[in-house]
Amino acid sequence: MLAVSVPLPALAAGEWEPNVLLRLDSAGGITLTLPRPETGQGVRTVAAMLAAEELAVDVADLRFVQAPGDTQRYGPQSIGGSRSVQQMTVPVRTAAATARCLLVAAAARRWGVPVETCHARDGAVHHRRHGRLRYADLVDDAAAIDPATIEVTLIPRPRWRVLGGRGGRIDARDIVTGRARYGIDVRVPDRRVAAVLRPPWIGARLDTVDDSAVTGVEAVVRLDPATGVQGGVAVIATSTAAALRGRAALRATWTGGTPNADSRAWLDQLAAAVPAPEPFAHTATYRLPLLAHAPMEPMNATAHVRPDGATLWMPTQDPGGHRDRVAAFLGVDRAAVRVEPTLSGGAFGRRFETDFVMEAVVCSRAVGKPVQVVWTRDDDTRHDSYRPMSVHRLSAEVDGSGLPVRRAHDVATWPLSIFPAMPPDLVRLIGDQFPYTVPGDVRIALLPAPLRTGFWRAVYAGQFVYAEECFLGELARRARADQVDFRLRLLGESRLRPVLAAAGERLRPRRGRVRAAACALDYGSACAIVVEADRTGTPTRVVAAVDVGTTLHPSGLRAQVEGCVLDAVSTVFGAQVTVRDGAVVESSFRDYAWARIDQAPDIEVLAVDSGAPIGGLGELAYPPAAAALATAWSMARGEPVTGMPVNRPVG
Known part of the structure; x- marks a missing residue:
């Protein structure tokens, strides 16, 4: 059962609220307050798994309510920057572990035995000689214990029964049967x-x-x-x-307003503003368009x-x-x-x-x-806060084997509307995540945005990584080098090395196909994408290897990466927003060309856990997926990538 936005009543007899996230009662009910909203990324499911693991119960044993907006009570609640699970893991685990440890302490006191001889499992506290006591029978006893007097311990990973498992989303049945209620259903x-x-x-x-x-x-x-x-x-x-x-x-x-505005002119203005390039032998320029968010729910x-x-x-x-x-x-x-x-x-x-x-x-x-x-779909497309346009000029010196030894990345773009005075250094911090052992400089020119701009999946990294990885792909193509091996030679001891090696091993070169690759090291995580395409440049298979430190929800990880890949297919092969005569031309999925089902390649996702602190995921795979898809298209057709989309004029 999934109850959304139902305020919890005041505590009644036989009820216990050890913290703001949990409530237990003497009838056996366990209610988890979900601190973050759900936008399709599965954050509710991860919260439920975290709580169930530390409470030693199944996810099915929990009831759920959505927390209202109240950062003073629930702490950070925003979901963006791929930070939700990173920021939520310790608080939710600690809240549930505290409740479990109090329940175990209550049972130990009732039995008169040392706490360390008791353990929690399946919603009860067990003792070898005394048997078991259900949580429901211990609620009042646990509520009487001062939490400061007990030691709170987390369940170690080797004993996990829920986290890392293959359970599905807690709201999947409601979503597919139409019982789920979205904002538009209020x-x-x-x-x-x-x-x-x-x-x-x-x-x-x-x-x-x-x-x-x-x-x-x-x-x-x-x-x-x-x-x-x-x-x-x-x-x-x-x-x-x-x-x-x-x-x-x-x-x-x-x-x-600007009734004569034209996005092609905006791109030309950005191109003219790109800082002067370094005098290196190899250069390439990439033009990237406006993009609308296009959520399924306007x-x-x-x-x-x-x-x-x-x-x-x-x-x-x-x-x-x-x-x-x-x-x-x-x-x-x-x-x-x-x-x-x-x-x-x-x-x-x-x-x-x-x-x-x-x-x-x-x-x-x-x-x-x-x-x-x-809002109608047309409203949503024509009055969005768009991903900014940008123009990137990259240049490099290479050694005798074609590997870059010095690089320069010069960019002209717009700030986000909510940060109109955004400094170039902040754009660089967000966008330039170059992970390879190639020294170089990044210079950024910011022009005033001529329309509303906003956060878009991966924000500036979606543009910087695309340009940098497409340029590396072009250098590898000129050197007649394998795209995976070329990058491995530039990675040193990076956390990306085992990730890229795993993806490359899974998708080996085949006759009659081209193989491209791209990487991202961002959000505290690592991702490598390897793409196989036919001779027309159409992607047939994608392998994504991802290291988020520790995979908490494997099917959720797979879903997030698949979504990033399909967003990349969409934007690389057609979707863009254009402006003519002052107005956005595109109005819906009929002309904002998001990928159809027949354009979806086979996607395989590999989890490569390193044991590093929990990293972010929601935006991680989009930039390298877009770059690998574009590079594969370029290799198959023998044409350099000049922007996005690759198969039609930009802007």
Whole structure:
């Protein structure tokens, strides 16, 4: 059973809450409060596995509730930068281990035996002579023990029964049967629905609006960009269909902005701004486009603003942060605002943003009722916060065997809109993860962004690693060297060496096929991708080897890497966002060419555990997968990579 966003009641008789994440009762119930929201990455499942392992129970023995946005109570709750599991592992394990150790201590005291002669297993404390006591029978005794008086120990890895196992997602059945409820499924009493007419070109501001032809709606509300929204006009009605009909009937005029903007010109401006290259013999230039997030669930949020505060239901990557921002906007204490995170049909950085949240808040405040703002797919594609464009010029000197001995990487790109004064050093820190033993310099020019930009899976590393690995692939091609061996010769004693060797051994060269490779050392983890493609450059097989230190959830690891690979297939072979006459051209999956099922190669994922501290995973495989796919295409066709996508003009 998966209960989402159900507030826990006050403690009753026979209930025990050893910490903010766990509640046990004398009827045998164990409830885990999931501290982070779920956007499809499986973080809830990992939290459940961590707790079940340390409590010595099965995941099926746990009940789950989603924590509301409250960083003071639950600690960091944002999910981004591939940090969720890294930051969550120790707190969740410690919380569950504390409960287990208190229960064992309670049983030992009742039996009058040393604690070390007792052990927990299958929801009970066992003793060789006295038998077993269920956790349910020990709740009151454990609650009476001062946690400071006991030693808390974690279950060592050799004794793990849950972590590292092949269990599936805790919410899989609900998702595939339709019982799962996402933000777009929220229904609260007296709910109204808002559809927003947004600016028709970049930066346009509403001038006049004529709603005389609008019928069957309750309100038409101007949205001021100063409130944190993108601007426009909201039509509020009792149903989605009525709101959309009302929006279509609006007549509006707009002013300002850049109605003549063209993304091809933006790329040319970036190319002209790239710092002058080093005078090295080998050079290459890569142009990378705008990318939209394209989550399966478009943006949405439901807000109920009251005189004394507000409640929000929404798919979010930052429930605590959204709570604070809404409280500041409304001028109320954060305790008066409750954020209920829902399941999210994808995020990829987009659900850190506040524009869709503030639309719901502004609309609800205007009509005094709960309002759900629902974006269409076209809204989502044409009014996103896009991955910035960039132009990369790489150059290198090579030795007699073709290996680079000195490199330079010169970049021109844009900052993220939430950090308009972002320094180049921060872009370098996020983006340049070059893991090879080749000295060199990275120089970055930042131009003002001409439209909204934001976090996108792997952020700047998705661009830097792509350019650097494609350039290495080109150097290996010129040297007629095997792509895997070429990189192994440059890695030294890097943590990447066993990872790349494992992937290369699994996917050996075959006649009639080309083999390309790329690596990433980022987020505290290591990843190597080896791609096999046919003579047309179409990928037929991908092997990804990943070292996240210790694999906690193997099937989750596989799913994350597969998602990264398919994102890479999509962006390397067609998906990009273009701007013409001031507006985004692409509007949906019909023209934002995300990979179809017949484009998916066979994907195999290998876990190569090093025992290092737990590393991040969600964004790790995208950059090297994109580079390896592009390099394989280049090798098969004998054409150099000049950007992304590889098979059509960029921009």
